[in-house]
Amino acid sequence: MHRITKWAMANKAAILVIVFFSLLVGIFSYSKMPRELQPSMEVSTISITTVGQSMDSNSMLVSATEPIERAVANVKGQSSVISTTGDGYSQVTIKFQLGIKMKEAVAETEKIVNGLQLPAGVSKPYIYQPSTDSMPVSILGIGLSEQMSSTGMDKINNEIIPRLQKITDVGSIRNTGGVMQNVIIRVDPGELSKHKISMESLMSLLNGQNLVVSLGSHVVDNTAVSLKVVGNLNDLQSLGELNVAADVKLSDVAKISLSKDTKTMTHLNGQDGVVLLVNKVAGGNAVEVGKNIASEIKKMNEDYKGDIETSLVWSSDSFITGSVNSMMREVLLGTLFATLIIFLFLRNWRMTLITIISIPLSLAITLFFLSLSGISLNVITIGGIAVAIGRLVDDSIVVIENLYRRSQTEGYTKDVIIDSVKDVAGAITLSTLTSVCVFLPLGLVKGLSAMILPFALTVTYSLLASLFVAITVVPLLGHSFMKNAKPKKHKQVKSYQAVLKWTLNHKFITLAATFVLLIGSIVAYGVIPKGTINNNDTSQIDINLTLPSDTPYETVKQTALQLEDLVRQQPETKHEFIHLGVSEEDLKLGSVQSPTSIAFTIFLKEDANADHLIDKIITFKDQYPNADFEYTESSGLSSANNAIVLDLSGSHQEDLETAAKSVTEALNPIEGIQKISTNLTEKKTIYNINVDPGTTNVSNLAMQLNMQLNQIPIGSMILDGIATPILLDITNPLQTGDNLQDLKVIGKTGEIALSEVAKIEKTEQQSTILRKNSHDFIRITATVDGSKLSTINNQIALETSSLKLPDGVSLDIGGAGAQQSVDTNNLFTAMIVSIGIIYLLLVIMFKNLRMPFVILFSLPFAAVGSILGLIISRIPVDTFALIGALMLIGIVVTNAIVLLDRVKQNEKTMIIREALIEAGNVRLRPILMTAAATIFALLPVLFSKPELGSIVSKGLAVVVVGGLAVSTLLTLVVVPVIYEAFFFRKSKRQRLNNINTSVEQDQINM
DSSP: OHHHHHHHHHOHHHHHHHHHHHHHHHHHHHHHSOBOSSOOOBOSEEEEEEEBTTOOHHHHIIIIIHHHHHHHTTOTTEEEEEEEEETTEEEEEEEEOTTOOHHHHHHHHHHHHHTOOOOTTBOOOEEEOOBGGGSOSEEEEEEOOSTTHHHHHHHIIIIIHHHHHTSTTEEEEEEEEOOOEEEEEEEOHHHHHHTTOOHHHHHHHHHHHHOEEEEEEEEETTEEEEEEEEOSOOSHHHHHTOEEETTEEHHHHEEEEEEEOOSOEEEETTEEEEEEEEEEOTTOOHHHHHHHHHHHHHHHHHHTTTTOOEEEEEEHHHHHHHHHHHHHHHHHHHHHHHHHHHHHHHOOHHHHHHHHTHHHHHHHHHHHHHHHTTOOBOHHHHHHHHHHHHHHTHHHHHHHHHHHHHHHHHOSOHHHHHHHHHHHHHHHHHHHHHHHHTTGGGGGOHHHHHHHHHHHHHHHHHHHHHHHHHHHHHHHHHHHHSTTOOOOOOOOOHHHHHHHHHHHHOHHHHHHHHHHHHHHHHHHHHHSOBSOOOOOOOOEEEEEEEOOTTOOHHHHHHHHHHHHHHHHTSTTEEEEEEEESOOHHHHHTTOOOOTTEEEEEEEEOTTOOHHHHHHHHHHHHTTOTTSEEEEEEEOSSOBOOOEEEEEEEESOHHHHHHHHHHHHHHHTTOTTEEEEEEOOOOEEEEEEEEEOTTSSOHHHHHHHHHHHHSOEEEEEEEETTEEEEEEEEOOOOOOSHHHHHTOEEEETTEEEEGGGTEEEEEEEEESEEEEETTEEEEEEEEEEOGGGHHHHHHHHHHHHHTOOOOTTOEEEEEEHHHHHHHHHHHHHHHHHHHHHHHHHHHHHHHOSSHHHHHHHTHHHHHHHHHHHHHHHHTOOBOHHHHHHHHHHHHHHHHHHHHHHHHHHHHTTTSOHHHHHHHHHHHHHHHHHHHHHHHHHHHHHHHHSOOOTTOSOOHHHHHHHHHHHHHHHHHHHHHHHHHHHHHTHHHHHHHHHHHHHHHHHHHHHHO
16 A cells, blocks of 8 residues: 555645546535435335225125236245235235345236236226335325316316426326316106116117217328217207107206216315325436426416416425435534544644545545445435544544654655555555445345445445545645644653553453453343334324224215314414325325225424324314224324234134234233234125026126116216216115115016015125235234334234134234344344454454454454443434444454554564553554544434434444444453463563563673
C-alpha cells in the first residue's frame, strides 16, 4: 500500500484531479439517484383470485379452488398452497421457498393457470405477486355527486387517468369504487301472462336489439381495425318503445329504470367516490413522482372546477423526504461529533481538517458507486452511511496520528510521510478488509438479503473509499498543511502503562475476571427479551368489520354508513374511505373479502391520537357482538407484525375444531398474548334443491330458477356515450322456505310448483372454507407483545407440544415468531462464517496461526458490552440488533489488529513484554480516537427516533456502541495478556535471557 502513497506524493496534480472529479461525480450521482423509502424487494408469494356469480362457498370450492390447487401443486419452489373460499370468491395463495426467482415463478404460474378451463359463471383468474414496487406512491380520491356519477366515471377513465399516466415514471394506476349504473328492466309476470309472452321470447328479443357486439380485429385498407355492431337504442324511452309483441311495447309489461350497482360500494369522505392507487415504474424516483402528481392535481382541479375535484389523500414523497432528511441530519450530526472527538485528541485544527476531509470525499465516492450499482437513495442506504460515518475517519486517524508522532522527532519530509504510512498500511488495510468481509456471508440470510444488500454495499463502498483516501489524499494534505507546523511532544499515559504492567504480571486474575464477565453476559443474554418494538407513528388505521354471513346486504351497508358517520365526526380523521364487495380492480390486487365484510381505511391528521379513535370504534363494534373485528395501525407504508400463527391441518373438520379448542385453551394462560383469534367461521344456512330423477331436465330447471331469483344480464346499451349494462329482473323476494317450494317452473306437463319435481333440504355449511395443501385447516392467530416475541413463541411451542391432538391432525407454528427464529439462526450462522473468513485473512496477513486467535479474543469482549448496553437501555434483541452484532465483528477486531501489528514490528528489536508495552503506549491514542469517533458518530442514531423502513434501529446502535466501548477498553488491557500467554515460552525465554544478559553486564562492569 505504501507504493500507492509514494505514487500519490509524486503525482499531486493527478490526486487533485481525482479528488475534484470524485466530488463532482458524487454530487451529480446524489442529484440523479432515485429516492424511495426502501429498495425494491419481492415477496415470495403469488395469489390467484376468482369470483363466481351467485355461487356459495362449496360451489366455488368445486368450480374454482380445487382446479387451481391441483394445477399449481407442482409449481417449482412452492412450499405451501393456502386457499380461502367463500360465497362468490376464491383465493389461492402460493408461498415459495426463500431464494426462488419470483419472475420465473410468476411466469410458470401464469402459464399453468391461463390454461385452465373454469366453468361458466367463474371469472378469469387474476394473478398478483406483491412487492415494494407494487405499493402505491400516491393515493388520490375523487368524490362523485349524484348528478354526474356516470359522466364523471367516463371523465375519470378517459381523461383524468390518462393525464396522470403521462407523468414521468408513473406506472400502473388502479381505481377502486365509482358509481356504476345499470338499466333495470323490472318485468311484471302478470302482464306477460296477460299478453301471452314467454320469458324466453322476451329475452331473445331483447338480446337481439340492444347488444353491443364485437366482431373482433380485421384488416381494412391495410390497417388493423376493430369491428362491432351497435344497437340503435340510446335512451330509456327508445328501449320502452320497443315492440315485444303485436301492439305490445316493452313498457307495457315492464318498468324500466336506471339503478346503481348494489354489488359494491365505495365511499370517500362520506360520498360516492373513486380511489386511485398510483404506482411508479421500477427504478423510478418516488419523490419526484409524488411532487409531479400533486402539481397535476392542482391543474386538473382548475380545469374541472365545479365538476370533478381530486384530492391527494396520501403520498409517499412526504414520508420519504422526511425520513431521508432525518437520516441525513443524523449523518451530519455524526460527522460533527466525530470532528469534535478528533480535535479533542489531536488539539490541532490542521490535522483535524485533514482527517475530516476523508468523510465528504469517501461519501462522494460511495454515492458514485451506489449509482453505478443501480441502488436508490433510501433510508437503508443512508442508514449505512450513518453507521459508517465514524468508521470513515478511522484509517485516516491512524495514518495522521502516526505521522504526527514521528514528526515530533523526524519532521514532515516526504520520506517520513511515506514511512509513516508504511508503518500502518498493513494494519489499516487488514482492518478495512475485516470490516468489509463480514458482509460476505449475508447470502445465507435469504429472508433479509434483499434488504441488507444495499446496506452492506453502502458500508463496503464507503470503507474502501476511506482506505483509498487515507493512503493517498491524507498523506498529501499532511505534507502540504503541516510543513511549517511545530508538533507538540506526545505524552505517554503513565496510568495506562501501570495498568498494563499489572495485568501482564497478574494474568490469572485478569483472565479469570474476564471469563466471569463473559459467562455473566451469556447468562444475561438468555433472559433479555427478544422481539421487536414498533416506534413508528400511526398515520393510518385499517379496519375490517365482518358481520355474520347470513346478514343481508342492506344491513351490512347501513352498518358501514353508521361507522362512517362516527369516524367522520372524530377530530383525528383527515380522510376516510369505506369499501364493500369485490370489484375487478380488487381482484387485480389479489384482494377479496366476504360479502358481509366492511373494509375501512382512515388517514389521520398529523399528531392525531390514534388510540382515542380506536377506542371509539371498538365501542361502536360492541353493538355487534357476533361480528369479527380487526384493526391494524400503520405508518402508511408498513405496520408491525407481532402475530404468531398456529396452523392445524387434517382431513375431518370436527377433529380440527376439537384441536383448535384445545390449542386455544393452552394459549389463554400465557402472559404477553394480547388477543387470540381463529379463522373458523360460523356456518351458514343452505337450501339444497334435490331434483327427483326423471321428472325434469336439471339444467333447464336451474336456468328457470336463476331467472326468477337473480337479475339476468342481457347485454348493454349506450347511454350518454357510455356502455351501460342491462339487467332483466323478474325476481320475487323469498321470505321463507315455503316461498321457495311454491315457485312456478315449466315442467313436462306445463307450469307446476317446484315442490312437484324437487325436495327442498335445509342444511348448514361453512361460509368460508380454508385449506392448506388441499386439506382443511384452521389457523389460530395469537397477537403478542412484540418486545417478548421470541420468548412467547418458545412458550407456545412448549405448551402445545404436550397436547394430545386427534389422530390425523398436525400442528405447525409460524408467523412473526418463527420468522424471527429463522432470521436469528441465519444471522448467527453468518457470524460464524464471518469469523472464519476474518481468521483466514489474519492468517494470510500475519503468516501464523496463533496471532489471529489472539486478535479474535477481542470478539467476546464486544459481546459483553453489547449485552450490557441492551440491558441498560431495556431494548429487546431483534433482527436488526443482530445485524449490528454482525457488523461489530468486523469493527472490534480492528483495534486488536492495530495494536498487535505494532507488537509484531517491535518484536524485531524487542522482547515480547517490551514490545507489548511500547505498542500499547504508541497505539493507545489512535485506538481510543477511532473507537470514540465511531461511538460518538452513532449517538444521533442512538438517541433519535428510528426512521420508517430503516434497519438502523436503536437496537443496532446500542449493540455497536456498547460492544465497541467495552471491547476497546478490554482489548487494550486483556489482549496483551492473552498474547503473552499464547507466546508464554518465548516470552519467558526472552525475559530469562534478558536477566542473564543484565547479570553478565553487571559482572563486567564490576
